[in-house]
Structure formats: structure tokens, C-alpha cells
Amino acid sequence: MITSARPALELDTLRPSFAGELHAPGDAGYDEARAAWNLVVDQRPVLVAEPRTAQDVAALVRFARHHGLRVAPQGTGHNASARTGVDASILLNTRLMRGVQIDFEGRSARVEAGALCGDLTAPASELGLAALAGSSPDVGLVGYTLGGGIGWLARAFGLCCNSVLSFDVVTGDGEELHVDAEHHPELFWALRGGTGSPAIITHMELRLIAVPELVAGAMLWPWERAREVFHAWHRWTLDAPESATTSIRILQVPPLPDIPEIVRGRKFVCVDGAVLGSDAYANEVLAPLRALEPEIDMFAMAPPAALSHLHMDPEQPVPGMGDHAMLKDLTPEAIDALVDVAGHDSGSPLLAVELRHLGGALGRVAADAGARSTMPAPYVFFAVGMPMTPEMGAAIPPRLAMCKAALGDVLDERIYLNFAERPADVSQAFDADAFAALRAVKAKYDSRDTIHANHAIAPASR
Incomplete structure (x- = not known):
């Protein structure tokens, strides 16, 4: 039985078998170790443990x-606002x-639980390889993958979770397992996009993609032209090839020092993304957008590592409040x-209001797909604000609600967990059969609900 009280922890019984760092409330390192990347989140757990090995986990x-507590895994805390009850x-x-090992001949990479997207994308890029990573270099690979994973190659190659070859995990009773298509296949299925509820990932093996030619970047217009550019982008997406994955945003760029000077502190409508292929091919694909005469055009030949930076996401912890809709x-x-x-x-006080183009490989179910097999919608909406002051913190939620309400009849009741910034009904991310199967897997590998995922799935018996 998991309790919500704060028991007196006998840390001396843990330290001999734990090679990592432990931080209890009141310790000098506790506040730094408990912090989430999203600075809005103020989590105060009974203990912070920083493992070095799978055995530590x-x-x-x-x-x-033994102490009747739950364990809440966290790589970076980008999505920490979706999880409640961490204080217990x-x-x-x-x-x-954060270890990363790349097998060039095998076109794969083995990463540890805390590896960031940039830890893999940079060395893989030097070899002409790409992971199906996301739009920020400091998002954790494991958390991103457990929720699905939409990257800038997604319309061509699908979700990152379906590029996973294997996991090493620790189950809810502390057992270490190697999980792949032949070993514990139901758990392998569940962890690929079905949240981290049934097991804690310690290592993950991903398939890498050879990318000999790639064009990536952004086009920006003054935000006064947002209506015109949004309509043109929408018309363009209706026939865009699967080699192109893009988003469009109304963007109020904050004056942060790590943002390129050319856009820092300005307001734009922005189309960014990537096109697989030669410069000549990409020029042909992007021609209808270039016909709108952007003020800034940064699309150019690029290495795969550039994909983690082109969205200009903040690369240091910031406060954020967001919402999304399929x-x-x-x-x-x-x-x-x-x-x-x-x-x-x-x-509007919002930093960014975005529509991302889905479809292509994201809409097709692969024969070996995991629990998150597709993104069953042509577009996804996401908006976010940075509550730098109490006044901004009060203004952002109602504006997020206004944006969703404005979309009206095109809203889909389904959700995408990686963009769900608040506690959500996880069943809305899956069809009924898949969600029932996920609950069954949770019951098999974590029947006592010891693992406290940020998007939790209860065991089937509950």
C-alpha cells in the first residue's frame, strides 16, 4: 500500500547499495536536484536520488x-507540470x-536514461546519421520517446518511439529486465509511446537514420502578416511531400541572450522545419512559401544536428505555461x-502559438508499432507563455483557453502526451483497446503502482 505521509527514511540502509547522490530536504544540494526544467513547477519530494547505474535504480x-513510497522518474522536467503528488x-x-554509444555500422545508438537529445544528435550528425529527436537539444530522449516523439523528420519516418530497438528497465518490484520484440514483448509495446508507467528506463537503443542531404531552417515575416501567411501555409501543406515537416507560429521572441540576435526581442509569423533532399529539391518544395517574400529566410543545407536548434526553443530552464489540442x-x-x-x-501575452503539420508516416501504422502507433490527426496546436511576472502568470491561462476556443469545430478530443502540460485524462491519448492493454501491462510489471509517471496509468485492478 503506497502512503502519502512523509516517513523517516533510513538512508543508511540505502547508501551501501546506491552509488549515486542522495539529497534529503534540508541538504545543501536538495533545491538544485529537485528543480524541474520548467521553473513554474515547485516539486518538493521526500528525497531526490540521482543514480549512476541501473543497479542504483x-x-x-x-x-x-519498503517505505511505502512511490518513485517519480525525471530526466529534465520539461513536462513536470503534468505530474501531481510528487511531494509524497x-x-x-x-x-x-547521460552516456551515449553509437554503432555506425549497425545504424543504432544506445543511450542512458538521462541523455539529452543534443547528447545524441551532435555526435550522430558527424557521422551523417540522425535520430528522430525533437525540436530542443536539452529535452530528455527517454521522456520524449515514452510520449511518442514528433521530430523534424516525422512525416518521412514517423514517431521516435517506433524507432526504439530495445530498453533496459527496472520494474515496479525492483527487477532489472532487458526488453525488446522477443523479450517481454507486451512491455516493449507499452513503453513505445505508452508512457513510463509500467517500468523505469535505464537504457534505450534507438535506430538511426542516414541523412545524406537535408535542408532546414525558418522563414519569418512581420507578425502583422500572420493571417496571410497562415492561410498560404495551410494551402501549401495540403500537397506538401512527406519529405517536408514544418510548423507555423505566431512568435513573440523574448529578449533572452541565447536567442540569435537577428530575431531576439522581435515579433513574427514564422514557418520552420526541414526538407529531406538536395538544395535544388528543397527550393522547389519551398517555392510557394518563398513567394510570400519573407523578411528573413534561414532555410539552407544543414547537418542533422541543426534540427535540434532551428525551432529556437530556450536551451536553459525557463517558466512555461502551455496547452495543446489535436x-x-x-x-x-x-x-x-x-x-x-x-x-x-x-x-496576447503568449510566447508562441503554433500549428504543426502531421500526416505522412505519422498517419500510417507500422507493422511493429508500439502503443503510440500514429498521430491520428493532420495538425496539432500548441501554445505557450512565459510567466515572468505574476501579472503574466494570471494572463496566460485565459489566453490559452481563448486560443483553443477559437479553433472550435476543428478540435479533436484526443490528446498528445508530450504536449499535455497539465494533468490530463491519459485515456484520451489512446483508443479503448490500447488503453486497456496499457493498464494490463502496468498491472503485470508494477501492480503496486510504485512508479509515479508524469502521465500516470493505473494498474488494471484499480
Whole structure:
């Protein structure tokens, strides 16, 4: 039985079998170790454990079970705002486990639980290889993959979770397992996009993609042209090839020092993304957008590592409040309504209001797909604000709600967990059969619900 009280922890019984770092409330390193990347989140767990090995993770899980506590794994804390109740759990911070090994001949990589996207994309890029990583270099690979993983090669190659070859995990009773298509296949299925509820990942093996030619970048126009550019981008996406994955944003760039000077502190409508292929081919694909005469055009031949930077996401911890929605369609009326509440005359406090183009390989179920087999919508909406002051913190949630309401009839009730910034009904991310199977897997590998995932799935018996 998991309790919510804060018991007196007998850390001396854990330390002999734990090679990592332990931080209890009041310790000098506790506040730094408990911090999430999203600075809005103020998590105060009963203990922060920073493992160095899989054996450390197993020892910690057994220790937590003995004390009637749960274990909350966290790589970076980008999505920490989706998890509740961490104050009654042990926070398992994996930042000391960032090892990456690349097998060039086998076109694969083995990464530890705390590896960031940039830890893999940079060395893989030097070999002409790419992981299906996301739009920020400091997002944790494991958390991103457990939620699905939409990157800038997604329309050509699908979700990152379906590029996983194997996992090494620790189950809810502290058992270490190697998991792949032949070993514990139901758990292998569940962990590929079905959240980290049934097991804690210690290592992950990913398939890499050879990318001989790639064009990536962004086009930016003054945000006063948002309506015109949104409509043109939408028309362009209707026939865009699967080699192109793009998003469009109304973007109020903050004056942060790590943002390129050319855009720092300015306001734009921005189309960014990537096109697989030669410069000549990409020029042909992007020609309808270039016909709009962007003020800034940064699309150019690029190495795969550039994909982690082109979205200009902050690369240091910041406060963020966001929301998202899957879209079953996109209409001119929805575009106009969204620009009305987020564009230059709206008074919007939001940093970014984004539509990302899905479809292509994201809409097809691969024969060996995991629990998150597809993204069953043509577009996804995401918006975020940075509450730098209390006044901004009060203004952002109602504006997020206004943006969703503006989309009206094109909203889909399904959700995408990596963009779900608040506690959500996880069943909305899966069809009924898949969610029932996920609960069954949770019951088999973590029947006592020891693992406290940020998007939790309860065991089937509950």
C-alpha cells in the first residue's frame, strides 16, 4: 500500500547499495536536484536520488517499496507540470546517466536514461546519421520517446518511439529486465509511446537514420502578416511531400541572450522545419512559401544536428505555461479566429502559438508499432507563455483557453502526451483497446503502482 505521509527514511540502509547522490530536504544540494526544467513547477519530494547505474535504480525502487513510497522518474522536467503528488514520492533524477554509444555500422545508438537529445544528435550528425529527436537539444530522449516523439523528420519516418530497438528497465518490484520484440514483448509495446508507467528506463537503443542531404531552417515575416501567411501555409501543406515537416507560429521572441540576435526581442509569423533532399529539391518544395517574400529566410543545407536548434526553443530552464489540442481539420475560419486572439492586434501575452503539420508516416501504422502507433490527426496546436511576472502568470491561462476556443469545430478530443502540460485524462491519448492493454501491462510489471509517471496509468485492478 503506497502512503502519502512523509516517513523517516533510513538512508543508511540505502547508501551501501546506491552509488549515486542522495539529497534529503534540508541538504545543501536538495533545491538544485529537485528543480524541474520548467521553473513554474515547485516539486518538493521526500528525497531526490540521482543514480549512476541501473543497479542504483533497482536499489532505490526496492527501498521505496519498503517505505511505502512511490518513485517519480525525471530526466529534465520539461513536462513536470503534468505530474501531481510528487511531494509524497522519491524523485529519481537521471541527470548523472547521460552516456551515449553509437554503432555506425549497425545504424543504432544506445543511450542512458538521462541523455539529452543534443547528447545524441551532435555526435550522430558527424557521422551523417540522425535520430528522430525533437525540436530542443536539452529535452530528455527517454521522456520524449515514452510520449511518442514528433521530430523534424516525422512525416518521412514517423514517431521516435517506433524507432526504439530495445530498453533496459527496472520494474515496479525492483527487477532489472532487458526488453525488446522477443523479450517481454507486451512491455516493449507499452513503453513505445505508452508512457513510463509500467517500468523505469535505464537504457534505450534507438535506430538511426542516414541523412545524406537535408535542408532546414525558418522563414519569418512581420507578425502583422500572420493571417496571410497562415492561410498560404495551410494551402501549401495540403500537397506538401512527406519529405517536408514544418510548423507555423505566431512568435513573440523574448529578449533572452541565447536567442540569435537577428530575431531576439522581435515579433513574427514564422514557418520552420526541414526538407529531406538536395538544395535544388528543397527550393522547389519551398517555392510557394518563398513567394510570400519573407523578411528573413534561414532555410539552407544543414547537418542533422541543426534540427535540434532551428525551432529556437530556450536551451536553459525557463517558466512555461502551455496547452495543446489535436486538430481533425484546419479551415480558413479556424485560422482567422486563431489569428484574431493571438495576432498583433490581440494583446496576447503568449510566447508562441503554433500549428504543426502531421500526416505522412505519422498517419500510417507500422507493422511493429508500439502503443503510440500514429498521430491520428493532420495538425496539432500548441501554445505557450512565459510567466515572468505574476501579472503574466494570471494572463496566460485565459489566453490559452481563448486560443483553443477559437479553433472550435476543428478540435479533436484526443490528446498528445508530450504536449499535455497539465494533468490530463491519459485515456484520451489512446483508443479503448490500447488503453486497456496499457493498464494490463502496468498491472503485470508494477501492480503496486510504485512508479509515479508524469502521465500516470493505473494498474488494471484499480
